Amino acid sequence: MSKMDDDYLLDKAASGARLVPEEGLVLYAQADLLDLGLAADAVRQLRVPGNLVTYLVDRNVNYTNVCTTNCQFCGFYRPPGHAEAYVRTYEEIGQKLAELASVGGTRVLMQGGHHPDLPLTWYTGLLRYLRKNHPTIELDCFSPSEIDNFATVFKMTIPEVLVELKAAGLAGVPGGGGEILDDEIRRRVSPLKQSAQGWIDVEREAQRLGLATSATMVIGFGETLEHRMNHFMRLRDLQDYSLAEHGNGFTAFIAWTVQHSELTSLGRSKRKEEYGATATEYLRHMAMSRLMLDNFKHLQASWVTQGPKIGQVSLKFGIDDFGSTMLEENVVSNAAHDTYDKMGEREIHHYIRDAGYIPAKRDTSYNILQVFENAADSESVPTLPAVAPRQTQDVIPLLVN
Numbered sequence: 380m381s382k383m384d385d386d387y388l389l390d391k392a393a394s395g396a397r398l399v400p401e402e403g404l405v406l407y408a409q410a411d412l413l414d415l416g417l418a419a420d421a422v423r424q425l426r427v428p429g430n431l432v433t434y435l436v437d438r439n440v441n442y443t444n445v446c447t448t449n450c451q452f453c454g455f456y457r458p459p460g461h462a463e464a465y466v467r468t469y470e471e472i473g474q475k476l477a478e479l480a481s482v483g484g485t486r487v488l489m490q491g492g493h494h495p496d497l498p499l500t501w502y503t504g505l506l507r508y509l510r511k512n513h514p515t516i517e518l519d520c521f522s523p524s525e526i527d528n529f530a531t532v533f534k535m536t537i538p539e540v541l542v543e544l545k546a547a548g549l550a551g552v553p554g555g556g557g558e559i560l561d562d563e564i565r566r567r568v569s570p571l572k573q574s575a576q577g578w579i580d581v582e583r584e585a586q587r588l589g590l591a592t593s594a595t596m597v598i599g600f601g602e603t604l605e606h607r608m609n610h611f612m613r614l615r616d617l618q619d620y621s622l623a624e625h626g627n628g629f630t631a632f633i634a635w636t637v638q639h640s641e642l643t644s645l646g647r648s649k650r651k652e653e654y655g656a657t658a659t660e661y662l663r664h665m666a667m668s669r670l671m672l673d674n675f676k677h678l679q680a681s682w683v684t685q686g687p688k689i690g691q692v693s694l695k696f697g698i699d700d701f702g703s704t705m706l707e708e709n710v711v712s713n714a715a716h717d718t719y720d721k722m723g724e725r726e727i728h729h730y731i732r733d734a735g736y737i738p739a740k741r742d743t744s745y746n747i748l749q750v751f752e753n754a755a756d757s758e759s760v761p762t763l764p765a766v767a768p769r770q771t772q773d774v775i776p777l778l779v780n
Contacts, residue, residue, distance in 0.1 A: 434739075450572060633678075658689045
């Protein structure tokens with residue numbers, strides 16, 4: 380049997396052995412989808428044995444939609460001075476955290492655009508305000524690209540920015556803005572955003588400082604399998620380094636497919652049919668993620684973009700975490716009309732149980748807070764509070780052909 384034969388490589392991967400990129404590309408390109416799922420599920424049991432599927436109660440808060448980066452797949456941002464541009468007040472953001480705390484939430488994932496004018500003291504003041512008034516909520520805020528923008532606007536280094544933010548209460552740096560960590564793709568879809576190495580540098584520094592970090596990936600930009608493999612290798616290499624040097628690497632990996640409609644430049648492009656990815660491609664990709672990212676313990680489903688049924692199926696393709704309740708989400712929602720609808724804990728429990736697993740509530744660091752062994756246990760969880768419905772925004776100008 381050839382060492383590049385599908386069966387040989389699947390057996391190797393399922394045993395937990397490390398695949399080199401060339402081996403991964405063979406499997407990604409030609410292995411049977413269900414065989415990939417079986418191998419990924421076997422590795423999931425090696426990394427996270429048992430029948431629990433975890434989830435998190437959190438909320439995405441967007442403190443501003445002002446941005447100067449103009450990514451082609453974004454329908455959320457507004458340029459400075461736009462009639463729909465906003466910056467939330469401390470009190471408005473605090474109210475969102477109070478609503479989150481009322482349903483047992485433990486983390487806020489707060490991101491915004493690349494605002495050119497807010498001073499550093501606005502951000503540090505916000506963190507201190509939230510830490511003082513909502514001490515039970517972990518503050519995972521500002522994606523690597525935002526941190527990079529801070530360094531540029533404030534004329535500081537990345538380490539200096541992160542030290543200031545951590546002192547004010549920052550607990551983690553979410554992995555947004557990863558998209559595809561290959562500059563050939565980034566120059567085409569987000570040319571004003573930081574480079575692939577820039578994203579890696581911010582996450583490496585955050586890990587050195589002991590902050591929580593996650594890794595993300597978005598497929599469907601017209602990239603090749605080689606581009607996706609480059610992304611995997613950048614993440615795996617950084618994880619090797621940070622775990623060895625600091626014992627603090629990425630907590631989890633999350634991937635999803637490009638979401639676009641006429642609200643985004645991609646969706647209004649004459650090449651729009653070339654973008655996006657199918658549910659089958661998503662499942663294949665998640666299985667490959669589990670096989671290639673052998674130093675990542677947790678993989679998270681993206682029911683927000685794929686819908687809860689595909690999120691449920693993905694639990695058989697190497698994923699051990701269903702994601703979060705996401706009491707509020709605006710960025711994906713403003714790129715696509717019909718993928719996001721908030722989900723309560725009881726609904727998450729239903730999808731996890733229906734797939735044959737036991738739901739378990741966790742925190743950001745994957746500490747188990749409560750296991751719901753029986754369906755009757757789900758009756759004890761609070762229902763989601765009413766939140767203001769998302770307002771559909773006007774489309775932004777066409778930026779690509």
